[in-house]
Amino acid sequence: EQQAAFGHSKVGAGKSVQVEFVSANPTGPLHVGHGRGAAYGAVVSNLLDTLGYEVHREYYVNDAGRQMHILAASVWLRYLDLAGETIVFPSNGYQGDYVWDIAATLHREQGDKFRHPAETIFADMVADEPAGGDKELHIDALIERAQNLLGDDLYREVFDEGLNTIVENIRKDLTQFGVKFDQWFSERRLMDSNALNDCIERLRAADRLYEKDGALWFRSTDFGDEKDRVVRRENGQTTYFASDIAYHLNKLERVDEAIDIWGADHHGYVPRVKAAITAMGEDPERLGVLLIQFAVLYKGGEKLAMSTRSGQFVTLRELREEVGSDAARFFYVMRRHDQHLDFDLDLATTKSNENPVYYIQYAHARICSVLRQAKEKGIANNAANLSRLIEPQENDLITQLAKYPEQVEKAGLNREPHRIAQYLRELATLFHTYYNAHHFLIDDTELRDARLNLCRATQIVTQNGLKLLDVSAPEKM
Structure with a gap:
């Protein structure tokens, strides 16, 4: 008699919960590793909906961090290559074909607007790793050179071309995978507001901050973390951790409970976020963090690679096209989230009882x-x-x-x-x-x-x- 309502209940009636999942850096296409978090987060949300909770599905767009500046520099250097400059691409840049595609759009639509001579760009440049230098210092120096040569407005155009193109592709991939969000929450918007400063002042008022070596530190060891954490660097820039504290405070102001679905490589991040929440007088139990173990793709018995920086990876779109959304969505949630998942492409396409x-x-x-x-x-x-x-x-x-x-x-x-x-x-x-x-x-x-x-x-x-x-x-x- 209940038909589609069979299995529904009111266990969560009157309670609001936010589920944040995927939230991959918009520095490249979603790969098959992201797909597991997408499928898992979507089904957790569906289940909570079925139990009567008011569910808010959210994607946190990391559109203000260092990785985005590395992407912007990578796009600009590929653009310069297409404009006729002889460029030695940095070992720590994003190397996928998608970077060439974004650069080609810039060059086709904007011509030489962003062009500068290679000699000017690489003059007195910190050496890259293959030349005996430091790849991190090299890419940071290239980012700074791009910002200085282009100026704020033109640099932002290059930055936004990369960001907007990739975010739009991520939206499209997730929609075609059957995953939709109520909100795409921008880190940049958070930083442009006064939320970060308010958060820092709240911690300062609680005597949870101190200064050392010109930086501002959070006393996270008081709450069980292995070491204290920087919230504002000596150059005045706030850290990713500071943004994350402000974002989680924002979440808890909106809902009764927040659920973060992160990759297993973020396990060390959990205690420091909970420490910050506690330090600001919030109940850390209102935040649940679920860590998703890696999904490893196999085809013909061989393991396939997944590295965004090198550009050698199987995208979620390619997986969907090969096995279909149904098989992908099901296979991703067959195992507990804290268990490694071996995804057998051959099995997923087999029309047999084993599939x-x-x-x-x-x-x-x-x-x-x-x-x-x-x-x-x-x-x-x-x-x-x-x-x-x-x-x-x-x-x-x-x-x-x-x-x-x-x-x-x-x-x-x-x-x-x-x-x-x-x-x-x-x-x-x-x-x-x-x-x-x-x-x-x-x-x-x-x-x-x-x-x-x-x-x-x-x-x-x-x-x-x-x-x-x-x-x-x-x-x-």
Whole structure:
């Protein structure tokens, strides 16, 4: 009777939660590693929605940090190459083809507007690593040279061309992957507001800051962090950590609970963010941080590379085009978020029982086929005497269907989407076993109607579960 509402509850009614996920630096296309965080965050959000929470999905755009300046310098140098200058590209620049594409757009639309002689650019330049220098100092010096030669306005044009192009491509990739956000929150907007200064002053008033070597430090060791952290450098620039403190304070002002979904490489960052929240008088328990282990892609038994800086990686778009969104979305959430995921491309495209998403969708298609045949025979959707369902396969199926609401609640409250994936696979196995053991369109009208009702119930639960995972439920295969 509940149809699409079956499994929904009001466990979270009256509570607001923000889920921030993906939030990849807009310095290149999303790769398959980002895809796992996207799928996981989207399903956690769906589950919380189903439990009655008011859910706000958010992408934090890191559009003001050092990596963005490295991207801007990389785009400018590729542009200069296309403009006819002889450029030695920095070893620490972004080297993917997408950088050439952005540079080509700049050159095509703006001509020589941003051109400067290579001799001027590299005059008295700090040596790069291949020449015996330091790659970090070299790229920072190139960024400074670009800013000085171009001036604020022209540098911002180059910066924004890279930023806007990549953010738009990220939006497009995620939308096509079935992942949408309520807000794209700009770090630059946060910095342009007074939020950072307000945050620093709040920490200063609480006596949580001190000065050392010209920099301003946060006493994070008072809260269990391994060392104190800089919030404002000696040159007056605030750090990424300072922006993050201000952003999290902003979150907690908007919602009852915030959930951060980060890559496993951010594990050391959790205690310092919670320390800052505590130092400002907020309850750190209102922030939940879920760390996503890496997804490793395999094809033909071989591991594929994923490095944004070198440009050698498999993009999320390429993955989607190869295996389809359904298989990608399902495979990404098959395992717990804190377990490594080996993503087998060959298995994801196999039409066999070993491919779990195919197996589940095929169960749904089989149900649709049975119901279609019943309709063609003029069999109405009659009320049924379910006491006629006495076969072991029927009892197993009924028992599994009854577990669905509990599984949804556990998956949502524990942030464990894999529970739904596992549940659906078990349900599909039980239905396939039932389908192979019994006939449905039989002469015994009462038993026939009971079995068709069981088929419809299985169809509804399969559809509801797949919808939580943003995986389609095809009627024919």
